[in-house]
Amino acid sequence: MERDGHLESIWQSEVKHYGQKEISPTPNFDVVIAGAGITGITSAIMLQKNGVNCILVEAANMGFGTTGGTTAHLNNFFDKPYYQVIKEFGLDSAKLLAKAAREANDIIKDNINIYQIYCDYSIRNGYMFSLDENQDKELQKIIEGHHQVGIETFKTNVNPFGIPSVRVVEIPNQAQFHPLKYLRILLKEFIHNGGVYIEDCRIISVDKKNETLIATTNKGSIHSRYLIYATHIPPGRNIIHFRNTPYRSYVMAVKLKSGHYPEALGYDLFEPYHYYRTHNIDGEDFLIAGGEDHKTGYVDNASDCFERLESYLRRHFDIENIAYKWSSQFYEPADGLPYIGHLPGNPENVYFATGYSGTGMIFGTLAAKILNDVILKGNSIYEELFLTSRVKPVSGFNNIVKEAADKNNIIESDCTHLHCKVKWNQEEKSWDCPCHGSRFGIDGEVLTGPAVKKLKSLTEA
Ligand SMILES: Cc1cc2nc3c(=O)[nH]c(=O)nc-3n(C[C@H](O)[C@H](O)[C@H](O)COP(=O)(O)OP(=O)(O)OC[C@H]3O[C@@H](n4cnc5c(N)ncnc54)[C@H](O)[C@@H]3O)c2cc1C
Structure with missing residues (x-):
């Protein structure tokens, strides 16, 4: 493996x-x-x-x-929209975050140039689109936030992914690569x-x-x-x-009957949102789309998530076949x-x-x-923004701490980190812990921390 x-x-x-x-x-x-x-x-x-x-x-x-x-989109915006960063951390911090995004994108570009890396890097425009009135309100706040921190974002009429939208905005100069x-x-x-x-x-x-x-x-x-x-x-x-909640997100790489693979990055504004890009590997094109995020260990059947993603994609794309599907884990910070x-x-x-x-x-x-x-x-200009000892009293923080420590999840054994009950993930063939995201293989070996010790066999537990 x-x-x-x-x-x-x-x-x-x-x-x-x-x-x-x-x-x-x-x-x-x-x-x-x-x-x-x-x-x-x-x-x-x-x-x-x-x-x-x-x-x-x-x-x-x-x-x-x-x-x-x-899925390796390279953006100058993040999951936490700039307008929220402005509200909770201040405009200067939001501008610093935008500068940090520029610097990180430049580091990747420099590495590719210095080491002559063929990694399918390509500059692409990003498109955000609202699909209903609520999403549109959110999109307008996002546009406003982008303008305040100096990120070029403008309205356009065309959604390159062909999904009928209330509003579409273009964010130029994003990128993608083969990670x-x-x-x-x-x-x-x-x-x-x-x-x-x-x-x-x-x-x-x-x-x-x-x-x-x-x-x-x-x-x-x-x-x-x-x-x-x-x-x-x-x-x-x-x-x-x-202060960090583990989530899983689901991805499919599909072949399209139309043979039309837009050279763009795309995002709707559902919660959780869907994300789109295309990629050519060994002469073959794929549409790569993801979404259906949920807290790790919080669904009974991960195959339902793939089914929902597939049926959503089939509503908007003429899918010939699903070439790859997989899920992976990310961490949502408290603020x-x-x-x-x-x-x-x-x-x-x-x-x-x-x-x-x-x-x-x-x-x-x-x-x-x-x-x-x-x-x-001895220091970095970004140190304060990502300070590891911070506890910001923003909405949602208490919930995240409570979820991570949810006593209902705790039993006598199972996860070797803090003894929460692990849940079987039939799709990835792993035991997933809903508390802090540790994951174990079918043989009990650690796949993902924070656990460092193997799971006891279920008969021993
Ligand atoms: C489905 C999905 C799609 C995503 N798409 C995007 C995207 O389009 N753009 C984007 O910017 N981000 C995206 N992300 C987020 C991004 O992929 C991750 O944030 C990033 O890959 C994390 O990288 P990392 O090096 O910190 O961690 P990892 O890639 O998880 O690497 C950590 C490594 O540490 C090793 N390890 C763990 N514990 C120990 C230990 N104790 N000792 C030694 N080694 C250890 C592990 O084996 C692992 O190889 C996505 C995330 C998901 C889940």
Whole structure:
């Protein structure tokens, strides 16, 4: 298995094994990075380029986590609309967020140019469309927010995806790529330039002795000055797990009878929204569409979600066949913005990044830049915006904390993280925890943290 689920995503043929299997005796590094998704690999190459001696360790293989199950739209807007950021964090913060999006997009473009990466990168216009009156009210607020932070957005008459809409707006200069073709080359460059990359190596915990961090892994310990958990959610037990709710989202890559595959990115405004793009792999075009998000472990039958997505898509597209379908996990932060920086309750040089919602290609890249600057310069201009110790009293926060700690979910055994009851996911063949999103394979092995220990067999539980 090369992704944290049974179903194959459209990107997976690019997931290869590149790493070493074993750690050399008593290794000592400047920085240990855990997790070879977009956050970890981007951090590794950036720090290395700046002269830092890094080791990247991955519990499974490159792209095993959500980066292997993403849809890889590259946007300058996020799931939390700018108008809401303005309302809750202020206009200056919203403008800083827009600047951060620009910077992360530029980092991706620069990497593609510097390392000559053929990853099907292409600039595309984004289209948001409202399908009823309520969605239209939301769209108008989104347009207003975009204008306030300087993101070009204008009305247009045509929805390139052909879905009849109340209003359509165009947001120029978005982009898309093949996420694993991009990361595969960055990882190869990292190794080629002397970086150490170990696969099947899970960090279990970290302690500090004098000035040295000692990371305990299933393959021995690693010494370093800094540690970055680029693990999508940090492992172990942490307050951060109560500020981020795990969700699953469903995706299909379909062939269309019309043969018409719009060169555009698309988003409606349902809650949860549908998202669209197209992609050509080995000469074949696909429409890639996703949606039907729900809290992890909160549906009885994941196949219902695929059925709903399929029937919705069939209403709007002449589908010939469904070539791929898969689901994947993301984390919804309590106040809508990610947490990037010091990991609460840990030694001062332990960092992490999480809470990217459905926009982690950009936030993961940005996290690499922020943590790079914090480690090398002692600060980042974006540090305050994503402060990991913040508790913002915004609507919904109390619900999220309550949901994450819902006592009704807690029983004596099952999930090895905080003993919530795990739920069987028939589609991805995994045991999913509704509390903090840990997931386990059919054999009980950890697929997704924060759990670090294998599930007891059901007969033992
Ligand atoms: C269906 C779906 C569609 C999406 N579409 C988009 C999109 O179009 N655009 C966008 O910007 N974002 C999108 N996102 C979000 C984005 O894909 C994610 O936010 C992003 O991939 C997260 O990357 P990551 O590197 O932080 O985590 P991951 O990719 O999950 O990588 C974490 C890695 O850490 C490893 N690991 C875990 N624990 C340990 C440990 N203790 N020790 C060592 N290794 C460990 C895992 O095996 C994994 O490989 C989407 C998300 C979903 C679910």
